[in-house]
Amino acid sequence: MGTHLAKRGISRRSFIKYSSAMASLLALPPGAVAGFTNQFLKAKRPSVIWLSFQECTGCTESLTRSHAPTIEDLIFDIVSLDYHHTLQAASGEAAESARQQAMSAAFGNYYLVVDGAVPAGDTAVCSTIAGRTNLDLLQETIQGAKAVIAIGSCAAFGGLPAAYPNPTGAAGVSELMDRGEIEKKPLINLPGCPPLPVAISSVLAHLVVFEKFPALDVLNRPLSIYATTVHDRCSRYHFYENEQFAERFDDEGARQGWCLYKLGCKGPTTHNACAVVKWNQGTSFPIEAGHPCIGCSEPDFWDKGGFYQTLDSAMLSYSPRNEAHETCIQEGAQLYEENCVYCHSFDPADFKTAPDKIAELLRSGDIRSHSRLQFSDDQLTILEKYLEESQ
Incomplete structure (x- = not known):
């Protein structure tokens, strides 16, 4: 990665500036910037297949409207964007051949980006590509995907195409997974009409560096953006x-x-x-x-x-009690992500110690290695509730 960026004329200083910005957006502590940068430079470029369905191309426009250091240049350098029918030069049979080749070459290891809602059921024929329904293409492409990123509110929740009376039967990716119409894969939602450019770029950066998703809320949105x-x-x-x-x-x-x-x-x-x-x-x-x-x-x-x-x-129809509970869990997840994952498992369910005992130990101040963590009583209560929910 480092050699590739150097050939593109991107200096280490510019890249460190970019890494600092990404680390901040991902709510990582300042001390993580050096490790983030070094890991970034050593990382391999993952394959990305971007499918666009019922959408207005606003999500792609959002990404390409980012600014210095140009995020779109860096993103296209740190990932291998192997299929995107709006941006690629190929068309027709050549375009579909590129998608098939990308799937075959990186089967099980590519990231699938979905942009736009997907008509399903009897109305699936309302949107087609190369003579095939959007649902058919998604069902085929998701099989070899390592994870799925739903970009924009249409892909995440159905958006405008799914608005009442929803004549095309449009649905978001998570709904299709829940209904069993497409294979379930790890999913991250980046809603917005369109989403912020940094929501897209920071998630891709996190995947490249850590090979896992950032902390998510109950709707699978990154807490660093949507908390x-x-x-x-x-x-x-x-x-x-x-x-x-x-x-x-x-x-x-x-x-x-x-x-x-x-x-x-x-x-x-x-x-x-x-x-x-x-x-x-x-x-x-x-x-x-x-x-x-x-x-x-x-x-x-x-x-x-x-x-x-x-x-x-x-x-x-909002329930204050449920909303308060969800907010508490989201804040607890962010506390865990910002302070605990660098020494402990990314999955809090791996803890052998009971959540209330963890909070008790942190309150006592007896663990020297944790003395740098200055949690308030409220934060410890929130962290405890998050750990309880996760186990």
């Missing part, structure tokens, strides 16, 4: 706290940058890092530009209330 809501990190949050709301897009409150909750902002129920990473080279994100969040990284975002309907009036 907290847009609302929690919004630049207008203090206006929400002060109950200063824009009532119309052209009123004085809107001109002063007040909270857009009453204009239908879905930020409080939407998990994404838009407010931190932003778009267009870190320039802005929808709320900062004056438009409410539409909740595009959540399941059924097209059907859960209108764009300009408040969360109150839409009467969304």
Whole structure:
């Protein structure tokens, strides 16, 4: 990998800068940057097959709109993108031959990227490639996949194609796996319409370096990107706290940058890092530009209330108890990922010690090797609950 990058004119300094950015996005501790960089340079380029189904190509556009050091260049250097019918030069029979060759050459070891929803059942013929249904191609290609990455809300949750009344019977990858229509494989969801470029690149970087997924939430989304809501990190949050709301897009409150909750902002129920990473080279994100969040990284975002309907009036069916529990588990998983996986198993189920005893030992301060870990009582409680859930 190091020689390949050098030939491409990418200096070690630029690469370390890139690695630092990736490590930060993946919520890795600062001390992990050197190891991340060295492992990156030694890693082999994995084969990637990218299938596009019912989609608008926005997810591919998102990736290619990233900025210096150009993430798309680095991603195409650290992975072998062997099939992508939008980006590849081949077409027709040559394109399908490239997919078959890639599957054969790396069977059992390639990563399958799925972009777009998949029509199924009697309506599977609504979308075809080379005379075959999307479902048929997915069923064939997933057999040799090491893992699947569903990019965009259409691939993750069905998105716009699956909105009511869903005339094509469109479904996301996880739903097709649950229904037994495609083989179950390790799955990571990167929802968004489109997802942030760094959501795509950081996951690919994590797979190359660690050969495993980052910590995921209950919807198989990376915690480093989707752990907290847009609302929690919004630049207008203090206006929400002060109950200063824009009532119309052209009123004085809107001109002063007040909270857009009453204009239908879905930020409080939407998990994404838009407010931190932003778009267009870190320039802005929808709320900062004056438009409410539409909740595009959540399941059924097209059907859960209108764009300009408040969360109150839409009467969304959220259970505070379940949501609080899920948030606790997600935060516990992130604590474990950031502090424990470098010495212990990536799978917390491998621990022989009971979760309550682990928390008790950490509270006691008797383990010298763990003295650097400064957990609060609340964090230890969260970690304990996560370990209990995982065992």
